[in-house]
Amino acid sequence: MKKIEAIVRKTKFEEVRAALHEADIDFLSWWEVKGQGTARQGLIFRGIAYDVNSVARMYISFVVRDQNVEKSIDAILESAYTGESGDGRIFVSDIGQSIRIRTKDRGDESLYNK
């Protein structure tokens, strides 16, 4: 089991979701995050353009069986890409255990994404 986390542009989020759906990944969590990096986000207030010192991104997180890792990565890579600075990151990490609360299933069986 692996946890896949990705930070993507908010403008690309819907495409990422659709691409994951195409890859049969239908169970995931996400939240809006702020961060800093090389990308810049500017605003205007009464004639003065200024840097807000943070960028807004979408943070996606889901856990998959090992055989689904590569197709998940491919789906995100293709759908989140623009080529501009600030496209984001994908992180993959091991998951020690997973338990589905209702059925008490453990391991791969506990995951929705078959």
Next chain:
Amino acid sequence: MKLKHIGIALLAIVAPTLLFAQETAAAAPAPAPYIDFGNTAWMIVATALVMLMTIPGLALFYGGLVRQKNVLNILMQCFILTAAITLEWVFFGYSLSFGSSTGALAPFIGGFDWAFLNGIGINDVSPYYISQATARIPHLLFVLFQCMFAVITPALIIGAYAERIKFKGFLIFSILWSIFVYNPVAHWVWSADGWLFKMGALDFAGGTVVHINAGIAALVMTLMIGSRRNYNNHPTAPHNIPLVVIGAALLWFGWFGFNAGSGLAADGLAVSAFLATHVATATAAFTWVLLDWSRNGKPTVIGICTGAVAGLVAITPAAGFVGVLGAVVIGIVVSVVCFFMVSVVKHKFGYDDSLDAFGVHGIGGILGALLTGFLATPAIQSSYSGLFYGNPKQLLIQLIATVTTIVFSGVMTFVLFKIVDKTVGIRATQKEEIAGLDITQHNEMALTED
């Protein structure tokens, strides 16, 4: 405002009748002033409209511009001023502003004859009028209408020290400022005894008394209280621009009461003031958008709201003296100059006028007062004209009224700041500023989850 005292009117009626009855028998005596229902109905509505400008109009306009951690503080400041200044006004503020005193003080401040509205009966006719000498409104309605002006003026200053002031210091300062700055200036300009009124200064609805007065106080407060923590000479992102839009729209709406009500009657002059107000505001809003577009490549929502408010401020002294052309000129000029002030000059000097109370109200008020000296046309009120209509003296009078108000408001605000700062303290602590004024001054939060 052109104001006259009831005494003069009564004298005009009574004296000829008593002393020269036989000589004036042929000429019809001036009719006695009475309470006109139509004018009264309009002025009740106009009074309520002006109240709407402070809460919720200005409260939302300013409240949306600050960060979320300070929005309640702004709303509370506007709300408590509505309550506190109303009391100050009926206790003695009205009497000091519009009442009479004797001797050398008479041109500068009223007395306490009308303190607690003593001696003003419910059916008394207003001693003050503009265009309708006979068909007037109740005196108490005039008191109420002016009360709303007294309320909004200290509230305008909030924009200068937003996000970094102790609530107690703010409240004491604002009440003292109303007593020692607003009341005298209102007396100078609008009272029948006022020295600027007698000189012939034109201020239809409060460009000098309200906007220059508050705008200069705002500049002094900004300089005295210092910049917000980590200001670094760039803006902080407004937390809720839709609130700013609702606030600006309510200001525009309420301003019809402010300006079209300042003729104290439902007549042609009121409609003319309404028209000038609407046209100048539309012009200024549109002009600001064009400036925004050309400078930063995008027309901004805060830009159009700011332009509208600048237009409203600038047309205020001129509303009852200029026609449509004058209103358009005022709208364009105020937008260009205020845009330059808030986007270039403020940035260059680095003072933290958080919500541009000086940049919009101070500068807009000064421009409005001076432009009235250029653009006042006898086509609106036959006895008043400006430089462009052959009366250069009017511009000089406007200049004197403007400069005096700037100096008086500036010096008095400085003194009152020092007094309040040394006694109860004004500047919020660094910890309070970081945590936000909502939680530290009021123990409340605007938005909570669950």
